[in-house]
Amino acid sequence: MNLREISRLLYQIKLTNQEINTLFEKETGFSLTRYEMLMFLKDKGTCSQNQIQTELKIDSAAITRHLKILEQKGYVIRERNAENNREVFVQLSDKAIQDLEACGKKHDQGKSSLSLSLSDEEAEQLSILLNKLYLQS
Template sequence: MNLRDTSKLLYQLKLANQKMTTLFEQDTGFSITRYELMLFLRESGPCSQTVLQTQLQIDSAAVTRHLKILEEEQYVTRERNQDNQREVFVKVTEKAKSALAHCEAEHERAQANPFPLSETEERTLLALLTKLVK
């Protein structure tokens, strides 16, 4: 693949990302990062901001910004570790669990698929993108 083809591929990925994240935010009311944060917390339970940063592969400042917004909306709570005051534990609230369940139910009810791809194509794309990120 020459440089021009690589450039085209990367640009198409950028455009696809913009379009799909906009559709996701319109459907759920959450940014994809905040949604993933809440899902991770729901699935794993309370954890430190450092764990969130590592799991979601975003910098600490971004984690803090997202958590501040989620905390203001009462989707998460943050508490300092009593044994180590520098460490902050984050926990998803019942309001967040309810909002996530609502999003999932709406998605199931509408059988909404924002991707113009088959399930097999979606799995293949996910595998390829995961490979690129690693």
């Protein structure tokens, strides 16, 4: 592939990413990043802010901004570690658990326009290709 072909492909990925993120947030009420943060907490339980940052590969300033917004909306509870004041623990609130469940039910019942026009096999292939690109960088 020449540089121009690579540029076009990457730009196409960028535009697709923007459209999908906008649609996801419109349908769910959550940005994709914040949704992934909430789902990580749902899966793992109470975690340190650093664990979330490492898992989602987000810089420390961004993770702090996202968590502040989620806390203001009542979705997470942040508490400083009493033994190490620099460490912050994060957990889901009951409101977050209820809203995530409602969001999932809405999608599962087909009441959401958020669907990828990909078969399960195509989605798996796309995931493999994206991982290949990600690991290459």
